[in-house]
Amino acid sequence: MPEKNVADEDVKAAIERTDTGDGPGTHNLDDLPESDFAGSAEDDAAGPQATATIPYDRPVEDFIDELSATGHVTHTSYMKTSVTLHHNAGRLSHQGVLDVWTVRPASAHFDVDAAGDVAQYVKVHEYAWAVGNTVGNQSSISIEMANATLAPHWTVAESTWKNAARLAGWLFAEVIGERPSRSNLFYHHKWSATLCAGPYMDRIYDEVLAAAQVAYDYFKDTHPTFRPDAEPVPNERRR
Numbered sequence: 001m002p003e004k005n006v007a008d009e010d011v012k013a014a015i016e017r018t019d020t021g022d023g024p025g026t027h028n029l030d031d032l033p034e035s036d037f038a039g040s041a042e043d044d045a046a047g048p049q050a051t052a053t054i055p056y057d058r059p060v061e062d063f064i065d066e067l068s069a070t071g072h073v074t075h076t077s078y079m080k081t082s083v084t085l086h087h088n089a090g091r092l093s094h095q096g097v098l099d100v101w102t103v104r105p106a107s108a109h110f111d112v113d114a115a116g117d118v119a120q121y122v123k124v125h126e127y128a129w130a131v132g133n134t135v136g137n138q139s140s141i142s143i144e145m146a147n148a149t150l151a152p153h154w155t156v157a158e159s160t161w162k163n164a165a166r167l168a169g170w171l172f173a174e175v176i177g178e179r180p181s182r183s184n185l186f187y188h189h190k191w192s193a194t195l196c197a198g199p200y201m202d203r204i205y206d207e208v209l210a211a212a213q214v215a216y217d218y219f220k221d222t223h224p225t226f227r228p229d230a231e232p233v234p235n236e237r238r239r
């Protein structure tokens with residue numbers, strides 16, 4: 001992989017960064033409930049069976065058990081009502097993101113890399129150490145995105161943010177049950193004091209939301225997994 005050396009440097013920078021409010025993930029230990037520290041030692045039944053990723057219609061690389069082994073996730077399930085997008089603050093690979101979270105007490109549910117490929121680290125209903133806010137970590141599903149360039153613009157490649165928006169649309173259709181809107185598709189800075197997901201993503205928010213809505217409409221209408229014999233017009237659609 002030609003980007004490996006770049007990713008290695010960025011992993012090092014991300015680990016050494018003292019301002020941990022800015023990606024990937026965040027730790028704000030004061031905001032974490034006691035339960036975060038309790039359950040982390042408990043071991044799932046050890047075995048060859050890896051924890052399954054979401055049944056997405058594209059490949060999802062599975063880092064769930066490896067992230068769980070760091071203890072930087074809370075195995076408590078919550079009802080999810082929003083999706084929060086982040087940037088890595090680095091040009092990280094999926095493995096690079098895990099390397100950072102192995103050292104820093106942080107996590108998020110998904111990462112989308114430079115090529116637009118998806119990896120999952122935390123089960124969708126669980127509490128990730130992602131947004132620096134307890135309610136946010138309980139109610140939101142966090143998606144990290146690799147940067148294409150670093151400060152000050154922190155750009156994100158189109159392949160990356162479009163695939164993050166598509167994944168968000170799937171999550172809204174299959175997990176949350178609401179159409180994405182300004183009141184449920186957020187950036188990290190909605191929850192706590194940080195610039196994440198960066199000025200570039202702020203500028204293109206409307207495009208990101210539109211892409212998430214297109215994906216939501218597609219997945220809601222196809223329902224390949226859940227409604228094989230559905231009526232032509234779904235009647236349970238929520239507003």
Ligand SMILES: [Zn+2]
Nearest residue numbers: 023086188196
């Ligand atoms: Zn963030």
